[in-house]
Amino acid sequence: MQQPKYKSASNQDVVDLEERTWLAAHIRGDQHAFAKLMQAYRKPVYSLLVRYGLDSSARDDLFQEAFLKIHKSAHTYQASKPLSPWIFTIVINTIRNAQRKQQPLAIAIDETEEIEDRQPTPEKSAQLDETLNWLEHAVIQLPQAQAEAFTLSIVKGMKIKEVGEILGLPINTIKTQLRRARQTLLAAFQAKKGSQSMTSEQSRTSARNNGVPHE
């Protein structure tokens, strides 16, 4: 499931003006247009769902639901504005609706995974460090408002203003959420860095005391 790189994908950072024409082409009946859109947004959307801490079946359902909503709302998109904030507004609303309707859906982390991660072996811990899972877990364990702001801010190079528009919050609020999220993540990072110098047993103990998210 994991892809090797996130930001360094070839065209990930490129503001593609062409994508603004996809929905218009889709409305006109171009069958390839929506496929292009889905192909371009499948990873960002799914990554967002993953970082919301949803289990895999819920992620799949919401992925499908979100794109169906995009399809149905295509005529409301204005091509003069960027596409990605419009898409992520729909995705966020879809997630929130689902969370409201099905409270059990909003499980923070898949239960089995959480149990496994509570007592990682030294090998597992080392592996987690290597694969940056500690950061993923730290993001998931952020308060929802912070997690939303932070996750959106790293998706497709979204700007603070756009994140604010998606979440319907003022820019200053988004800045505050981002600052708090960074503080939490920095604490986790510093704790992890400190724990690397200890032995594996000491590392577990130390990390637990410092509140490393996945411990």
Place this chain on the structure above:
Amino acid sequence: MNKCDDIRTKLMELDFSTAISESNIEQHLSECESCSGFYQDLVALQDKVEEMPEYDVSEEVFTQTLAAVQASQTTNSNIKSATRISQQWATGLAASFVLVAVAGLLYNGSLSEFQGDFSQVELESKQDVSVKNKETVWIDPQPADEGVTVEFIDISEVRQEVLAQQPVMSRSAPAKPNPSINGTLSQIQEQEMDLGYSAGSRSEQAAPPVEMPEILEEAEIESSVQDAEPVSAIYSDEQDSLVEVDRIAVTGSRIKRTDLDDTSAIESLDQEKKAKKENHPVTTKESPQMSLDDLLKHVQRSATESSNENLERESYFRSYGKKSTKQKPKPAAPPEDGLVANMPARESSVESNDTTGRYRREANKDSELLAERKVVADDSTEDRRKGQQMGGKGRLNSIDLNQVAQQYLAQMSSTENLSFKQATGYWANTYVPGDSNMRWLQAKLQQTGELNLPEVRSNLQPFDVPNNSALAFYLNSDQKSVTEGPTRMRLQVGIQAGAHQGGHRSALKLAVVLDVQGSSVQTEVKSLLSALLKNKQVSDQITVFVTGNAGGQIIKADDFKHGPIQVALANLSQTSKKPHVSLKRNMSAAYSWLQDHDDPNAVLGSSAVWLISANTSSAQLAAIEPMVQQQATDGITFSSLAIGDHPERMKLERLALMGQGHSRVMVNDQDAQRVISEELLTSSKAVARALRLQIKLAEGVKLIDVLGSYSLDEVQAQQVRAAEQSLDQRMAKNWGITADRGQDEDGIQMVIPSYFAGDTHVILLDVLVSKPGPIAEVNAKYKDLIHLRNARSSMNLEIQSGQHEPGPLELNVMKNVLTYRFTLALRQAGNDLRSGDHQAAINQLNSILKIYQAMRQKFPAWKDDSELMLDERAIKQYLQLLNNQSSIDPSQYQLIVDSMSLMSWQRLLSHGP
């Protein structure tokens, strides 16, 4: 809250991707170890965040979702029906409207007038059909006049009216009282040749212009309707839509008058065609498996390759003869080229004795050619004397040369074992001015005076500069007529820019990023900044960032003065405790600074980042590629400047192309002023932007290749689209030129981001034509920076049936194809030489020399062609150098190779800033 807490709070709110711009934070970080560590942790965390993996949905879910959407799209009318009226309603409405209209007309008694209008419509449409070739200039309405109807001016119609009224356009009365249009045209052409161009300029005739008889006017106007047999017609911006000879006469084409004389003396193509039938089985049955596509991609890449690369290349033309494999021939082996493999090794004595031919050229370009012509004439005697030395076996008698010419023409028209390409999609732009690698080679060659290297120059094209637009386009082929059945030909799309420049440059917001750490180029950097300061205008804002330990923004915009520059440069060499700032971080900071200071109303290119690099690594350059491209689409251009012999010049070039800027090379500190002046004036030299060429081949015409180009893949095409739309929107915003891009078109598409004043460029296509008639249509649209409007131009090419001798325009295309071969041969010879295969290089040069000599003998119009003679002279110079190898220092071989690379690159291209 103590100071550290305050600083940490600020750090927490900083954009991680940019360098610290506040001096108090920077100062505190350099003093406080704890906060510095905190900052480093933040940066490291940001790096980790950037490395976070991306998750992907399973293919199954993706497919299901897509299928659900498509099912919904087809079954559910939610999208379309919401915006459409049902068919019944539409029919009812239409019927009601017609009833009301007819009732109204009956009531007013004006139905007969209404019917009369319909008859007019039919007549007009007939006339429209008759005008097969239109030049249309589309003028945008002013933004404030939204209600104004957009004007479409059909210039060909206007010209017809004007032509009918202009007595000067009439040449003479037709010989027959009621001639057919073909007869009339041919008479005009013949008389034009007889009267005008063989003996002198038109003004020298002293004959008063004769009124054009009415019958002739009518015949011309109705020509396309009545003509059963299509006339070879070539049209463009600056061409008249009636006859070729008029176009030549009126527009002052640079085609030599002697060419027109010589057309009557040109040998019939019948002989070539016969020869083709005799010869081509030998040369084509062994036609190679080598893909021309691969080869030409290779050639395209190699046009900008570093001279140190040792790549094997196979000649495009040699591929017709036999599969070209890289073999080191023995010194005594015959030339590899199939054309001359069987030629007896004799000495060439075929040179033109006619050095008194008169050249009547117009415009300043002609005087250049005239000067060259004189040089060649002076040198021809010497060349003849030296001919014996060239290659040792270069002298052929006229019979042998004729055989070489026939074989060459047979190869060029071979129709067997061809592979075809899709004439659709995006193709690589071949107009790439400012090649930094070639600039470097040129500078290197200029510094050496020890070797007698041939002079490098561009190939001039016989295109007239446009008068009423920024660009003029020309569409020609190398054959005037074809017979039924497959015929191979070359099409040429020519682009000529006007001499006027766009204007003075606007105020510049420039972020200079210096990446010179660890190199000893302080003098060059100092010269560059001094030159920049010298050329700085009052309204310019220039800031400087530096990578490395003392990195960051070292000179702010307000401090870009002599004193602060000197201080900042002095500090560069000192050690500092300040945190290391990477290139990527500096670039982010530079872009942030520009975004903060960006004026949305400023002209495109007024916000720019310049990377001045001495030794930036490939990985560092690759890391900033996405950023550069994104910012270019947002309107901030990126240019690169390599100091000295930079190891990554190609990467810098690539970055500059992505950033819609230029890549330059500064040879030494004395070169700084030139580089800065050129770069600063670049924006004012562009006359057209976002030039989109659409080349549509007619039915039955197959594309063999676009010489020197290659088809872009989807990712590359997407980048081209993004860049084009970015330009489109930016220019709509800045200058009110309506945005009109965003959709792909049929046929071959090529997008040229900027076209510069005075430049000429040709695109050559190799095609297979099945029958006479329409061959190709070229549509061009671009942002005209002279008139600030969207401009469009269309050209059609039709070829008549039969067998006609090539005229001057056809010969020009043939000459360009021959020159293309020359460039490939030079490149191949250079590669052979680089790989140590001395004899193969000599063979290459001998082969192309013989073809040149043969072709010049074959076509009398080429006998005194100065450009071909200069090419021959260059080949002989190279041969002389290679044959006198004992007197050449082995280290100087590199110079010869560089010279060959430069010449092969520069022969067909013309260069902008």
